[in-house]
Amino acid sequence: GAGVSQSPSNKVTEKGKDVELRCDPISGHTALYWYRQSLGQGLEFLIYFQGNSAPDKSGLPSDRFSAERTGGSVSTLTIQRTQQEDSAVYLCASSKQVDSGQPQHFGDGTRLSIL
Amino acid sequence: DAKTTQPTSMDCAEGRAANLPCNHSTISGNEYVYWYRQIHSQGPQYIIHGLKNNETNEMASLIITEDRKSSTLILPHATLRDTAVYYCIVRPFTGGGNKLTFGTGTQLKVEL
Numbered sequence: 001g002a003g004v005s006q007s008p009s010n011k012v013t014e015k016g017k018d019v020e021l022r023c024d025p026i027s028g029h030t031a032l033y034w035y036r037q038s039l040g041q042g043l044e045f046l047i048y049f050q051g052n053s054a055p056d057k058s059g060l061p062s063d064r065f066s067a068e069r070t071g072g073s074v075s076t077l078t079i080q081r082t083q084q085e086d087s088a089v090y091l092c093a094s095s096k097q098v099d100s101g102q103p104q105h106f107g108d109g110t111r112l113s114i115l
Numbered sequence: 116d117a118k119t120t121q122p123t124s125m126d127c128a129e130g131r132a133a134n135l136p137c138n139h140s141t142i143s144g145n146e147y148v149y150w151y152r153q154i155h156s157q158g159p160q161y162i163i164h165g166l167k168n169n170e171t172n173e174m175a176s177l178i179i180t181e182d183r184k185s186s187t188l189i190l191p192h193a194t195l196r197d198t199a200v201y202y203c204i205v206r207p208f209t210g211g212g213n214k215l216t217f218g219t220g221t222q223l224k225v226e227l
């Protein structure tokens with residue numbers, strides 16, 4: 001079946017602009033996760049959803065970052081007033097359930113570049 | 116989650132088996148071993164996981180020692196497309212939280 005789909009695959013924008021990143025999880029997966037990966041760095045956990053609820057938002061780097069999920073499916077990560085340090089690859093993953101030990105399956109990410 | 120130790124890099128000839136070791140000497144009884152890999156410019160890809168029995172799927176085999184303190188991921192016939200960073204992760208099957216943490220992994224280079 002189809003894997004996790006993310007769009008756009010690449011995004012270049014000017015500092016100060018808002019960006020919206022989209023994630024379409026594997027069908028039937030109730031858990032959805034957002035990470036980011038900076039050049040040469042490891043994964044930085046941002047937020048997860050169980051259904052449409054995000055119980056823990058503490059991983060979001062600042063209040064410029066927000067995420068939502070509707071219909072228990074597609075999720076959107078929004079970054080307002082982008083800064084150069086926001087440049088990274090933003091990865092989305094999904095799994096059958098939260099905290100179940102079920103493996104997380106990743107999309108190929110959105111490569112965000114802030115000029 | 117228990118700490119894992121992997122070699123920084125390994126080379127393998129195409130067509131040969133690639134055997135990637137992982138040490139997890141502090142693993143707890145409720146922790147599973149997971150393997151992921153990340154090919155350049157792609158997202159991490161789940162490969163396989165196991166508790167104590169050896170596991171095999173279409174991608175790889177996972178051999179876990181009887182004391183569970185180490186494991187080996189085996190790619191039976193490595194191809195150039197298997198060149199990637201391979202990550203060994205140990206985490207509880209339940210109650211492990213939702214954050215995946217990757218270490219530095221093993222850079223596997225498959226060559227002709």
